Structures are given as C-alpha cells and as structure tokens.
Amino acid sequence: MxxxxxxxxxxxxxxxxxxxxxxxxxxxxxxxxxxxxxxxxxxxxxxxxxxxxxxxxxxxxxxxxxxxxxxxxxxxxxxxxxxxxxxxxxxxxxxxxxxxxxxxxxxxxxxxxxxxxxxxxxxxxxxxxxxxxxxxxxxxxxxxxxxxxxxxxGDVFGRIYEYFLAEFSKQGAHDNGEFFTPPSIVQTIVNVIEPDHGIVFDPACGSGGMFVQSSHFIEDAGQDTMKRVTFYGHEKNETTAKLAQINLAVHGLQGTIRAGNEAITYYKDPHELVGKCDFVMANPPFNVDEVDADKVKGDKRLPFGLPGVNKAKKVSNANYLWMSYFYSYLNENGRAGVVMSSQASSAGRDEAIVRQKLVETGAVDVMIDIRGNFFYTRTVPCQLWFFDRAKERDPQRADHVLMLDARNIYRKVSRAIYDFAPEQQKNIAAIVWLYRGQADRFLKLVESYIAQAIAEGRATAEPLADYDKALGKLINLVQPFVTENRDPDPLAETWSELTGVRATLAADIAGFDAEVSARAADWAGAARDNAGLHAARAGLHPMAERCRDMTKQIDLAAKLAGRVVDTAIKELDARDHALWPNAEVTRARKALEAARAAAVEALRTARYFVKQADWLQERFPDAALRDVEGLVKLVSRAEIAAHDHSLTPGRYVGVAPEEVDEDFDFEEALRSIHIDLKGLNEEAAELAARIARNFEELGV
CATH class of the missing domain: 1.20.1260.30 (N6 adenine-specific DNA methyltransferase, N-terminal domain)
Incomplete structure (x- = not known):
C-alpha cells in the first residue's frame, strides 16, 4: 500500500x-x-x-x-x-x-x-x-x-512525535540531526529494497516507521508480516523506543528493540547481527562528530577503516561509520536503504577513501537525490543510498550504479512541506524495476494508470450532472429578477455570457460522456503489451484535453454566476426586491460551489492518471531503462572514479529541460482577470462614491 x-x-x-x-x-x-x-x-x-x-x-x-x-x-x-x-x-x-x-x-x-x-x-x-x-x-x-x-x-505516532519535537523545541533531540523520517521517504525506501522476508534491522529506529511501512508492503502482497520477517531495532532515546513499541503493537506487530546506552550503535551491537540481516533500513543522525575514535577502532563492522579522526581523537564525521555499519550488517544477498545527508555523497579526504572502497565492492546499487522541505522541521535536502550485496557477485551489475535525481519530483503539501504523491512513489519504483530488468512490472503499472483514468472518467458522470443541476437551479432562481427590463442593464453582459457558457458546457458534458464510453470500449479490446499500452494511452489524450477544457468552463460558469449575484445585490439592491429569493439564492450559491469543487476534482483525477501514464511511457518508450536528461542515468564505476568517486546523482544526470505548463491558457487567464478586474473597478467606484457622500455629510 x-x-x-x-x-x-x-x-x-x-x-x-x-x-x-x-x-x-x-x-x-x-x-x-x-x-x-x-x-x-x-x-x-x-x-x-x-x-x-x-x-x-x-x-x-x-x-x-x-x-x-x-x-x-x-x-x-x-x-x-x-x-x-x-x-x-x-x-x-x-x-x-x-x-x-x-x-x-x-x-x-x-x-x-x-x-x-x-x-x-x-x-x-x-x-x-x-x-x-x-x-x-x-x-x-x-x-x-x-x-x-x-x-x-499509517505512522500516526511518528507524525505526532515529530510535531511535538518541533513545537516544544526539544533541541536535544535535534542537535545531532535526529528527526522523524517522513512516511513518503520511508515508503520510497521500502519500494526499492522490498523487505519481504528474513531479518529487517533499523539501527536508528525512532518511532518504528520503517517497520510499519515494511508491514504494509508485505500485507499488500497477501503475506503475514510476522510469518515473513523478524524486526530488530536500536534507539538510544528510551522514550522514543517506547513509542516504537507502541507503534508496532497498535499495528499488530512485534519487534525486539534495544534502548538506552546498550543501543548506541557506534559502540554496541546488542543483537549481534553482523552479516545476518536480509534488510537494513535507517535514517541515522547526520554529520555527528563526537564519536570516540579509540572506542570504535578495530570494530569488525568497519571493514573500510575510519573516515578521519580529528585532534580531539573523535571521528571527524560519523556519516561513513553508518555506511560501513549498514554494509556490514547485510548478509551475502542483503539489501539496505538509508537516508543520508546530501553532503556525504561527495565528501572529501578520508571520507572519500571510505566511499571509494564502498563503490569498489560493487554493492552500491541506487542513489536518489531528494529536494529540501521533505522533513517536517528542517528544510535540508537529503539522499537515499541503496546497497545490494548480491550485486557484488554479478560482474555486469557490480560495475554500474543507478543515479536518480528526484529533486524535480514532488508535490507541495503546504507552504513548508513537500512529499511524494503515491503515484510519484510508484513511478520512482518503476524506474528501479526497469533497472532490474522487470519490464513486466513497469507495464502493469502503466496498465493500471490507463484503467484508472477510464474508471475515473466514468466516475465524472455524477459530479458533472450535479454541477449542471446546481448551476441550473441558481440560474432559474435569479432569472425572473435578472430578465426584468432595465436601461441601462448592469447584468445584461454577464448574464448573456453565463447562459452561453452553460449551453456550451451542457453540450461538452454530453460529448465527454460519449468520449469516455468510446475509450472504455477500445480499452476492453486493447492489447496489454507495450505497443498496445502506447496506443491506448494516446487514445486517452482527447479525453484528458476535454477534462482540462471543461474544468475551465466549469470554473468560468461558477464565477459568472457569482458575478451575476454580486452585481444584483450591490448595484440593484436585489435583496429588497420581491422577485429575489434571497435565502434560496444563498443556499444555491453554496451548493454550486460545492458541486463545482467536486466536478473539478473528478475531472482533475481522470486527467491525472493519463498524465502518470504519459510520464512513464514518454521517458521510457521501449519499457526499458535508458538515460533521461535531468532524471536518471546508469553510471559505470569507471565514470564514478573519474569524478572522485562522487555518488551525487545530479553530477551525472544533467539538468532537466524546463517543462512547459500545458495547462496555462493565456486567453482564459485574461478572461478571468477581466471578470475579477471589472468587479474590483465597480467596488472601487462604489467606495469612492460612499467616501464622497460621507465628506458631503460632514460638510467638507
């Protein structure tokens, strides 16, 4: 899920x-x-x-x-x-x-x-x-x-834990970069490493979100989590460890989580899991510089040595201690997915030496760049590192690393928070599937988007009918008042445009229904291979364009209807007129807005799934991995060596071409501005007249 x-x-x-x-x-x-x-x-x-x-x-x-x-x-x-x-x-x-x-x-x-x-x-x-x-x-x-x-x-406890950390400024929990991992990042890690069996270990488990999302992945495959995996965790903060146990319990899960001093991963390995883990997942604290070098020197979990020691005999930066731990905990077929500071992938000096040794093992599998604002309390960007120990024994796979720059893949949840939409997570996973030669999974995803687009297209019938009914009701309520003879008539122009738009919209709705029915019939007999999916997707483009155009018409009609009501009330004192049913008009206007929102969302959703299929097939038209400028590139170890063993995806994939906003309609924008501007000008004139009257009453 x-x-x-x-x-x-x-x-x-x-x-x-x-x-x-x-x-x-x-x-x-x-x-x-x-x-x-x-x-x-x-x-x-x-x-x-x-x-x-x-x-x-x-x-x-x-x-x-x-x-x-x-x-x-x-x-x-x-x-x-x-x-x-x-x-x-x-x-x-x-x-x-x-x-x-x-x-x-x-x-x-x-x-x-x-x-x-x-x-x-x-x-x-x-x-x-x-x-x-x-x-x-x-x-x-x-x-x-x-x-x-x-x-x-979902991981409700982790969200609330992070919220309280932020609001009550528990800086002790933040100073070393320790903060809750957003679910969309956790899910992305799960989608790439697919933790569906054996020992799953998180040596910085926080509130247990990695375990919960692993469970969702296993349950969605029809398996019983507790029969498939065993969860182990470390968490030095005992209160947070309690939250993890609570989070597991409320999801019907169990795990062995060690807390306190015995769970400080730098110095302890209480579960003795070196070389035993099928999957390691973690969001460790970034850029820690207080680890005692003498205490960790010679640790069997550090096969690549220490990443530098400062004058105080502290490890200069613990990022590569963590990388070594993750690598060492994996068994010969194990996979790891971890969150790390974006600085680590190109760090120099002794850290670069450890990184070189990691690359040379062949275990580094996938690198993903994530933009800033994904974490709830920090704006820092990050990277996701993925290891696959089985890759070391495959000469062809060992020589390459998949570089994926996902900084342009996001949705804006609020002013301060971004994340991946569910489909964006699937699309990232689909790229990894192609990298692993799993074209069938890629095609199944495209097929699901096309099927969903058609289903959502059919589902627009009710909200579109409701909108037409709500618009018609408001028009019928105000028509007796609006059509009275006046000279000049401040309502004439807007009313004429409104009735014209409604007539056009009614025809468009009927045409859209016919279009969806035709596409559904085509889809029923379409081939599900790559060529068939390309043809089916292309066949949906007229439907998607109708969704876009009808959305504009729906918004315009609602705006014009509101303009008619506002003009009638402000300029013609409609509330005092016998032909104006004020309470009914108010209710009808609210109902129209609700119906507009529902209709627009229904059309947006239908078009959205067409665009998801477009996103995948336009970038990977042969259902095979290829380099895509600004997004993904398969990079050899020789090329990585030529770049000082940097593992920063943006350094290899190039810059994505600027995307044209196909939804922007200059003519429609001007029309909308004209309607708004006309209203503002009339309000300004009314206000000026009121000010002038006030001055007259004051004798000025």
Whole structure:
C-alpha cells in the first residue's frame, strides 16, 4: 500500500497545538512530562480504531462462511493487524463512562490491562493519568475523538512525535540531526529494497516507521508480516523506543528493540547481527562528530577503516561509520536503504577513501537525490543510498550504479512541506524495476494508470450532472429578477455570457460522456503489451484535453454566476426586491460551489492518471531503462572514479529541460482577470462614491 499520510496535516498540527496550549495552561506540567500521556491516549485511540476495523472484517468473514462462529481469540485480531482490546481499554467505552472523577484511574487501569494482554508492551505505556484533572482529561480525549483521528492510519505516532519535537523545541533531540523520517521517504525506501522476508534491522529506529511501512508492503502482497520477517531495532532515546513499541503493537506487530546506552550503535551491537540481516533500513543522525575514535577502532563492522579522526581523537564525521555499519550488517544477498545527508555523497579526504572502497565492492546499487522541505522541521535536502550485496557477485551489475535525481519530483503539501504523491512513489519504483530488468512490472503499472483514468472518467458522470443541476437551479432562481427590463442593464453582459457558457458546457458534458464510453470500449479490446499500452494511452489524450477544457468552463460558469449575484445585490439592491429569493439564492450559491469543487476534482483525477501514464511511457518508450536528461542515468564505476568517486546523482544526470505548463491558457487567464478586474473597478467606484457622500455629510 502506498498511503497518503499528509492530507490535512496543517489542520492536524493546529489541533494538536490547541491541545498543547490546554495542557500547558491547565496541567502545570512541562512538555516532557505530558508528552507520553498524550501518546498513550493516541495509542488507545488508534488501537480502538483497529480493533473495530478488525472486528468488522471478522464478522464479515463469519457471515461469508470463511471462519466458524466461535468466541474470538487474540490470534483472530493479530492476523488482521490489531489487538483484542479488553472492553475497559477501548477509547469510546472510557469516554462514554459516567463522569464521576474516575477518568484518570480508568485510563491507568486501561493501560495496565493492555500490558497484561500484550506482553511486548509491558512497562512501555504511561500509567500516571491520575495526576491530571478529570475535566482536562475529558477535554483531551474529546479532542482525540475527531473524525480524522477515528479514521487515522499509517505512522500516526511518528507524525505526532515529530510535531511535538518541533513545537516544544526539544533541541536535544535535534542537535545531532535526529528527526522523524517522513512516511513518503520511508515508503520510497521500502519500494526499492522490498523487505519481504528474513531479518529487517533499523539501527536508528525512532518511532518504528520503517517497520510499519515494511508491514504494509508485505500485507499488500497477501503475506503475514510476522510469518515473513523478524524486526530488530536500536534507539538510544528510551522514550522514543517506547513509542516504537507502541507503534508496532497498535499495528499488530512485534519487534525486539534495544534502548538506552546498550543501543548506541557506534559502540554496541546488542543483537549481534553482523552479516545476518536480509534488510537494513535507517535514517541515522547526520554529520555527528563526537564519536570516540579509540572506542570504535578495530570494530569488525568497519571493514573500510575510519573516515578521519580529528585532534580531539573523535571521528571527524560519523556519516561513513553508518555506511560501513549498514554494509556490514547485510548478509551475502542483503539489501539496505538509508537516508543520508546530501553532503556525504561527495565528501572529501578520508571520507572519500571510505566511499571509494564502498563503490569498489560493487554493492552500491541506487542513489536518489531528494529536494529540501521533505522533513517536517528542517528544510535540508537529503539522499537515499541503496546497497545490494548480491550485486557484488554479478560482474555486469557490480560495475554500474543507478543515479536518480528526484529533486524535480514532488508535490507541495503546504507552504513548508513537500512529499511524494503515491503515484510519484510508484513511478520512482518503476524506474528501479526497469533497472532490474522487470519490464513486466513497469507495464502493469502503466496498465493500471490507463484503467484508472477510464474508471475515473466514468466516475465524472455524477459530479458533472450535479454541477449542471446546481448551476441550473441558481440560474432559474435569479432569472425572473435578472430578465426584468432595465436601461441601462448592469447584468445584461454577464448574464448573456453565463447562459452561453452553460449551453456550451451542457453540450461538452454530453460529448465527454460519449468520449469516455468510446475509450472504455477500445480499452476492453486493447492489447496489454507495450505497443498496445502506447496506443491506448494516446487514445486517452482527447479525453484528458476535454477534462482540462471543461474544468475551465466549469470554473468560468461558477464565477459568472457569482458575478451575476454580486452585481444584483450591490448595484440593484436585489435583496429588497420581491422577485429575489434571497435565502434560496444563498443556499444555491453554496451548493454550486460545492458541486463545482467536486466536478473539478473528478475531472482533475481522470486527467491525472493519463498524465502518470504519459510520464512513464514518454521517458521510457521501449519499457526499458535508458538515460533521461535531468532524471536518471546508469553510471559505470569507471565514470564514478573519474569524478572522485562522487555518488551525487545530479553530477551525472544533467539538468532537466524546463517543462512547459500545458495547462496555462493565456486567453482564459485574461478572461478571468477581466471578470475579477471589472468587479474590483465597480467596488472601487462604489467606495469612492460612499467616501464622497460621507465628506458631503460632514460638510467638507
């Protein structure tokens, strides 16, 4: 599953901040004291969500005869990645209990009950709720009972952990570059290394997001995570390690996570996993310069030696310690995917020597450049490094590294946050599939985009009909007033344009429906090979162009309808006229805006999937890997050596050509500006007249 984790994140953060304000003002506690109680509440919220979702699936399986009608046991829920929550530990039950001053005790008892039923969580959950005021606890619980959190999924704990780190300025957790890895980056790592069996290790596991996304990958392939993999982790911050255990538990997962001093990867290997891991995934702290060189010298996990030692006998920069660890933990067929500072791939001096030795092993597999603003609290760019130890034994594969510059692949989630859309993650993975000779997977993805585009095209019928109905209703409501004889008539020009646009739009909707039906019929008989997919995709371009043109017409009609209403009210005092049904017009205008948004989104989605198929097939027309300027290049070790063993993708792939915005319509833009400008000019004239009247009344 490639999930969309950042939808509504700004509102999500704002709601959390309100909760933090309440706690700061009313609890008398410092942020580090109420951090875990909040996480405990979120744990119960999420565990309850998953419990009821699993219960619904179980009941459906019983009804379908897929399982016997018998008392439920823990295993029934674990198979569905949930916990069999005791009734007294369910969020809704606690929230609905009588308010008799016992909420704190009930929450503490709930945590103890969960730990009894789920031994991996023993000692991990907060149990100090009785020190909170009951009214405050109820307020907190109700804030976490929103529709968004009742339906939350994905690595919720990691997002909230990062949010609190940012808002409460826990600089101790940030000073060494330690911060939560955004889900879209984690998912990209998972898509490339495909951790579907054996030992999965994260030596800087944070809140456990790597494990959770690995589980999603395995479950989507129809496998049982706990039967396929074993999770191991290190996390030096004990509070964060507790979050990781909670995060695993709420997803019905288990792992062995070591915390505290014994889990400082620079000096300890508590799991003794050197040479044993099938997959290593991590986002380690960047650019650490306080590692004691004497303590790590001679470590068997450092086959390439130390990357430089400063005068204080500290390792100058620990980035390449981490790289050596990742390499050493892998078995002979193991893969690793890690996040690293963008500075590391071209670092000089002793770090360059270690990098050269890494390249010469042949294990360096893929390098991906990521632009800045992907992390929630920092704007720094980063790179993803991928190792494949099996590649070392294949002379042809060992001699090349796939360089992929993904800095131009992103979507803007908010002013400060970027990420990969789900389809962008798939497209990056598709390039790697071609690199590995898996053209069939590439073609399946293109096929899925074409099928989705047609399905979304068909799904536009209802929102387009709703929009036409909403537009017609508003027009019918105002028509008796608008068509009264006036001279001059300030509504005439706009009304004429509106009715004309509506007539054109009605014809366009009918034509679009016919176009979609024709393309669906063609697709049913189309070949699914590369040539057939090219032809089917090209056949969708008229449909996609209609989506673009109709979106403009829909927006224009809505804007003109709004202009008619505003002009009638402001210039003709329509609200005081017997022919003007004011309340109905207001409701109809709101309904039109909702219908417009739905119709535009439906058209955008249909066109979006055509564009995704275009993106892949235009860049890789033969369903085979090729160099694409500014995006990807397969680079030999000789070429890497000629560039001082730099592993910076942008150094090899070149600069992407500037893309022309095909959606920009100069004529339409001028028309929209004209409508807006006309309204602004009329408002300015009205304001000037009002000012003049005021001056007259003052006798000026």
């Amino acid at each position: 490639i999930a969309d984790h950042l939808t509504g994140i700004e509102q999500f953060g704002a709601d959390l901040w309100k909760l933090a304000d309440d706690l700061r003002a009313n609890s008398g506690l410092a942020s580090n004291e109420y951090f875990m109680p909040i996480m405990g509440l979120l744990f119960l919220r999420q565990a309850t969500n998953r419990y009821y979702a699993a219960l619904a699936t179980i009941e459906a399986d019983k009804a379908a005869g897929k399982m016997p009608d018998r008392p439920l046991v823990d295993a029934d829920f674990r198979r569905r990645r949930a916990m069999l929550l005791p009734e007294a530990a369910r969020y809704d039950v606690i929230l609905d209990m009588p308010k008799d001053g016992q909420i704190g005790a009930a929450l503490t008892a709930a945590m103890e009950e969960v730990e009894r039923h789920f031994p991996p969580l023993a000692g991990q959950l907060p149990k100090d709720y009785e020190r909170f005021d009951d009214e405050l606890l109820e307020s907190m619980m109700r804030k976490f009972d929103t529709e968004a959190l009742r339906n939350a999924f």
